[in-house]
Amino acid sequence: MGALGHFLERQGIPTTGISLVREHTETVRPPRALWVTFELGRPLGRPDDPPFQRRVTKAALDLLERTDGPLIADYPEHVDEPADFSGWACPINLAPTEVDSLAAEIDRLATWHDRAVAAQGRTTVGVSGLDVPAAGALVSEALNGTLPPAQALKEALDDLRAYYLEAASAFPDPGSPATRKKWFWEETKLARAMLALQPKLAASDDQHHKILGNLTMIPATERHRLG
């Protein structure tokens, strides 16, 4: 991110920016950065909190008047860690069973995804160009047959993960994002399929399969689940 500050400012466009990882920004030294302590993936801090987001945006833009860069300003507000809902359990039986299939799991979530879309007015599914059942079929094919190209598999997985987490946000007792991610990794057939796919991808002769298996499919925080 900070590299773009150098590139654009050197071409005559004044820049300011948000920094999520102070150590990285201290190394890259872009002209102006507002360091925030928010979770990665949430540079404006809090979803659905326009006044909070407006304060962050304004604080970053206010740095434009300064010409004493490279500078890093510390943003004074923090976001509390989400509450721990360790007792939370998915109230509907989505847990995989011996007779269940990925396709059935995807189908069972459809009504919840419909509710999530109705509530949010949008979905972030739609990277791969596949419909969700077809994305699921691609994952099943990768697991049980031939590996598709890594990019196609990555896009299908991005869509499926968005579909699952959006659907879970509409459950009767949706918990928090953290509990929904826990549910995803511990209880879904899809996560089980991804964990099972990892060694197959890592063992492929295709370099892009290896990267997907080793880096861009399983988050660092979930890799302990691999056998």
Place this chain on the structure above:
Amino acid sequence: MVKRLKDMPGVEARHLAHIECPTYDDTPSLAGKPLAQRRVAIISTAGLHKRGDRPFRLGDGSYRVIPAETPASDLVMSHISVNFDRTGFQQDLNVVFPIDRLRELVAEGSVGSMASVHYSFMGAFPPAAAEPHAQHLAGLLKADKVDAALLVPV
């Protein structure tokens, strides 16, 4: 609370500590007009793009175009990294791409105006792959009379 790497969970901190960051000679900070007279563009590195645009790929240093009037429902994310939260984006576009907040700051007079087009890169780019695209982008921003870029990571 304070997210220095040493305060983060071990796995996450180790992952971030292993990301190689480029170094540059310091770039002089340009002076400019007061914020209330500036035209601002948002440059995201969240791998955002309109549904149907080319998804980002490994090593991709190019950008995607996000016209200011793009509805939130048209935007998807194809960042190659899985090591950041996406549920915030699923809930509210503005937590990664504060276009409505910028619009409000323009309406209240704090910011002069908003660019007609905004842009997104995919932040895991090799810097050398992004530099020519960024140089080209600077020309496009000037053509849109933009005199401030707000860089938003993910």
